[in-house]
């Protein structure tokens with residue numbers, strides 16, 4: 581029966597997987613990736629529960645993400661994906677459970693220390709400074725680091741001058757990796773949507789976070805833009821070893837891009853494993869295709 585269900589999901593996902601187009605190349609890229617040999621979890625959730633009034637958004641969620649991993653979190657609407665990102669980024673305090681970031685554990689992640697903890701995030705909606713150049717938008721991702729005084733900054737001397745030089749160098753490295761050279765000095769607000777999303781990714785990467793939370797990075801993009809963005813997410817991980825947590829609705833791309841996929845449904849984690857396993861898991865198929873188990877037991881779909 582599993583085989584039949586597995587085949588059903590394969591068929592359901594086939595067009596998306598076909599669009600992704602380079603599963604084999606991606607598998608090869610994963611094989612050649614230099615992950616730390618004994619990378620322990622860089623991020624772990626321990627029995628996290630979160631409710632809003634009578635609605636349970638997350639019910640006893642545990643999750644461990646290894647250093648350098650691309651971990652997708654997928655699930656139908658309302659499954660609890662954004663709640664999880666908001667807990668990791670400190671916007672929400674769970675009712676119970678702890679979050680581990682590296683060696684430190686928290687009942688609520690201190691949002692003001694997020695950058696210092698090495699965590700960066702992007703948002704579902706664009707949040708760029710539309711009137712600023714691309715490079716200045718990217719440099720703004722380093723603002724929290726500035727140690728120079730206001731006087732030094734106004735006069736452009738001392739630590740401020742050095743910080744400016746270092747920030748530009750860091751921004752230019754990200755610009756080169758994400759192939760943004762041609763629009764470096766363009767106003768962000770004048771760029772097509774897909775490029776603006778790429779600038780957001782660059783801004784989140786400029787401080788070289790250990791952990792990057794991407795909330796629907798491919799939403800609203802054309803198929804070509806999605807392919808490009810998936811390539812740049814992979815490039816960032818390969819260049820800097822960034823651990824990436826990815827919330828995404830495009831299952832085809834997720835399956836090709838991620839090392840591990842956790843599937844949520846109604847606030848519970850119903851599957852967690854490599855894409856090939858998750859894709860054929862009957863529980864996941866039920867959640868996505870709405871195939872009741874009694875039909876499965878009855879032998880026909």
Ligand SMILES: Nc1ncnc2c1ncn2[C@@H]1O[C@H](COP(=O)(O)OP(=O)(O)OP(=O)(O)O)[C@@H](O)[C@H]1O
Nearest residue numbers: 632635636637655656657658659660661662663664
């Ligand atoms: N701030 C909030 N106030 C009240 N209820 C909330 C809040 N945030 C989330 N919820 C509820 O918690 C549940 C999980 O929502 P969440 O946004 O985390 O799911 P999701 O998987 O990200 O959904 P989507 O894919 O639609 O963004 C939903 O029932 C939602 O209505």
